[in-house]
Amino acid sequence: MTETFQFKLLATDGKARRGEVSMPRGTIRTPAFMPVGTVGTVKAMYLDQVRELGADIILGNTYHLMLRPGAERVARLGGLHNFIRWDRPILTDSGGFQVMSLSSLRKLNEQGVTFKSHVDGALYHMSPERSIEIQGLLDSDIQMQLDECVALPAEPNEIERAMEMSLRWAERCKAAFGDQPGKAMFGIVQGGDIPKLRERSALALRDLDLKGYAVGGLAVGEPQEVMLDMLDVTCPALPAEKPRYLMGVGTPDDILKSVAHGIDMFDCVMPTRSGRHGLAFTRYGRINLRNARHAEDTRPLDEQSTCPATRDYSRAYLHHLIRSNESLGGMLLSWNNLAYYQELMAGIRKAIEEGRYADFMAETQENWKRGDL
């Protein structure tokens, strides 16, 4: 057990990196996928299940938790780990991204963002300092700077304005975070789809000597090719000895390719949200269980899986549950999908260790083409 935050690179294969983040609450094997625990729960899952599937860390959403139950209340209750009964690392986002996507009456200026809660309409102001304070009250292990993410496509001067302000906010967040042994604050690279702005953002954040770096402003509507092009510019400008976290990504194909571009950490609601809507991720591609063709299919999703949701339930039953809007349908498919994502991450890590990542990526993508066998 370590009292400090440490990142070790264990192996590389091209730009793909196998590493480990060591923190007091546990070790994170990278490349890592972080299930999203939005309001203190990975929806439709017990956290014991999430851990058994191989998750070393989960993500908490600051925006939701600050509105309900409230950061000060969580602190009074002993912090987020005690509240939700998860004793391993938690990464919290800054709240800014969800303010812009979920709240109304948003006003953003140099001081921060003012917004009305989508829960009760109350007015809130969140500065860079308040975001870090909230994440501290939650007892978050990895805290994200407050930033401004511009949806693409956007005007270059708008992208530049948001990127420069995010850099100034990074300095304020670093000052507010101070020195918290065993915890980390990550900067967030912005710059939209403009290579020179991406490089400027990454180099300026590098000069702040932070514990880790997120790549933001992607997975916001741009084509996958643009996202990967921005990683080609951003990753080389970041320090090799620090972890790199691609925010909000993504599909299994996004993850495979982003690992090949040098990314270490991922988070996405895709496996849980799509599971609740009837979409199953499997070794042989995606299966939409809402489709009537599954109504009498007695096969499980994958009889060779170690996950009970994948191995023991017929597609006919899953189809029935989803079409009936039964909670168990979303529970079983969330379980299946998180199992698949963690199996994919374990396969990625092993392939990098063995120097065969390119073959692993090609085999995995080929298997997806086999479709719904």
Ligand SMILES: Nc1cc(N)c2c(=O)[nH][nH]c(=O)c2c1
């Ligand atoms: N796709 C994205 C998902 C996210 N949660 C974030 C974020 O929290 N901050 N900044 C970002 O740019 C961002 C992008």
